[in-house]
Amino acid sequence: MTALMNQDEFRTALENAIKGRAATRSPFSIAWAEGKLSRAHLSRWAENHYHYVGPFADYLAYIYAHMPDRFTDAKDFLLANMYEEEIGGDRHTDLLIRFAEACGTTRERVIDPDNMSPTTRGLQSWCYAVAMREDPIVAVAGLVVGLESQVPSIYRKQTPTLRDKYKFTDEEVEFFDLHIVSDEIHGERGYQIVLEHADTIELQQRCLKICEVGAQMRLLYTTALYHDYVASELPLAELEPAIA
Amino acid sequence: MPKVIFHKHGQVHEGEVKDNTNLVVRAGIKQFPFPHLRYGCGMGKCSKCACRVEAGAEHLPPPNWKERKMLGGNLERGYRLCCQLWIHQDITLMQDSDEVWAATIKPPESESETK
Numbered sequence: 221m222t223a224l225m226n227q228d229e230f231r232t233a234l235e236n237a238i239k240g241r242a243a244t245r246s247p248f249s250i251a252w253a254e255g256k257l258s259r260a261h262l263s264r265w266a267e268n269h270y271h272y273v274g275p276f277a278d279y280l281a282y283i284y285a286h287m288p289d290r291f292t293d294a295k296d297f298l299l300a301n302m303y304e305e306e307i308g309g310d311r312h313t314d315l316l317i318r319f320a321e322a323c324g325t326t327r328e329r330v331i332d333p334d335n336m337s338p339t340t341r342g343l344q345s346w347c348y349a350v351a352m353r354e355d356p357i358v359a360v361a362g363l364v365v366g367l368e369s370q371v372p373s374i375y376r377k378q379t380p381t382l383r384d385k386y387k388f389t390d391e392e393v394e395f396f397d398l399h400i401v402s403d404e405i406h407g408e409r410g411y412q413i414v415l416e417h418a419d420t421i422e423l424q425q426r427c428l429k430i431c432e433v434g435a436q437m438r439l440l441y442t443t444a445l446y447h448d449y450v451a452s453e454l455p456l457a458e459l460e461p462a463i464a
Numbered sequence: 465m466p467k468v469i470f471h472k473h474g475q476v477h478e479g480e481v482k483d484n485t486n487l488v489v490r491a492g493i494k495q496f497p498f499p500h501l502r503y504g505c506g507m508g509k510c511s512k513c514a515c516r517v518e519a520g521a522e523h524l525p526p527p528n529w530k531e532r533k534m535l536g537g538n539l540e541r542g543y544r545l546c547c548q549l550w551i552h553q554d555i556t557l558m559q560d561s562d563e564v565w566a567a568t569i570k571p572p573e574s575e576s577e578t579k
Contacts, residue, residue, distance in 0.1 A: 293494075297493075300492070304505070304506060308504070308505050308506070308507075309504070309505030309506070309507045309509040309510060310505075310507070310509060390529040390530075394507075397507070397508070397530070398506075398507035398508070401486060401488065401489065401506050401507060401508075401547050401548075402506045402507055404486060404489045405488070405489045405492035405493065405506055408489060408492065408493045409492065409493055412493055
């Protein structure tokens with residue numbers, strides 16, 4: 221029978237739940253890391269990514285509203301994350317649009333929801349559904365631990381590539397630089413909330429499950445980006461050694 | 465584990481952190497050097513987390529483009545942006561009071577208050 225885990229055991233279990241299906245394993249991420257994407261491919265990524273991360277403060281706002289009053293630290297962490305996403309410095313989505321413009325697309329194309337793929341729409345909808353309907357601690361596990369905490373490791377790998385192989389300037393890739401720091405703070409805050417408040421076997425198991433599903437959703441999203449925009453020009457066979 | 469000695473307002477605060485630790489990330493989750501370390505955007509744009517490195521600077525990587533842009537001549541005085549540093553070795557830091565920071569390091573409003 222499953223037992224209640226202490227915080228160290230639970231953190232390791234959460235990390236393992238995410239690790240198995242990390243988005244860095246998708247063909248799109250591998251092609252990105254190898255410098256094999258064109259600026260047109262990266263434009264399509266930005267046009268999709270905007271609709272996944274753009275509403276992140278909205279997702280958190282639903283969770284904030286559902287979080288019990290007595291979990292003051294958890295509420296404050298969520299509020300801080302929302303503030304930092306939107307007005308703590310540069311608005312994160314503005315930096316994404318700056319990168320998109322450097323890739324050759326336009327602000328108008330990026331913010332137009334008609335330019336996201338059905339899979340991206342599905343990921344965005346899943347994020348909204350989790351934020352609105354799940355227990356707030358489980359929702360933090362899914363969206364902040366399962367999704368947002370993955371970002372630093374992904375961007376840490378991708379950012380040098382954007383400079384060295386794709387020849388973007390520092391300013392053009394600032395969106396990725398800031399996420400290495402800010403999402404690390406946000407992800408850690410998510411872990412703190414979940415480790416402290418998932419204090420029953422049932423809640424811990426639900427958190428683990430949603431982390432796993434969140435990581436699956438992100439992998440689904442990046443894999444779809446490959447099939448929708450890249451596969452016809454860059455066959456899987458050219459990436460297979462890395463995937464294998 | 466790296467040892468961090470942190471000077472602020474004439475007081476000394478000490479703590480150990482895990483290897484590859486970012487002190488702004490730590491402060492962001494309310495762990496040492498919280499509540500002593502002042503920080504703001506966490507993205508190298510406001511310079512609120514600027515500290516002078518008193519010891520251990522030789523273990524740090526060269527300043528990145530954000531530090532060069534935000535700190536300018538203060539780099540030569542030993543200042544770094546904590547949000548841009550991952551700590552691997554013992555380090556001693558000194559952070560100025562808000563007043564001194566505002567007078568010596570704080571960038572023009574257009575840089576620090578971007579929305």
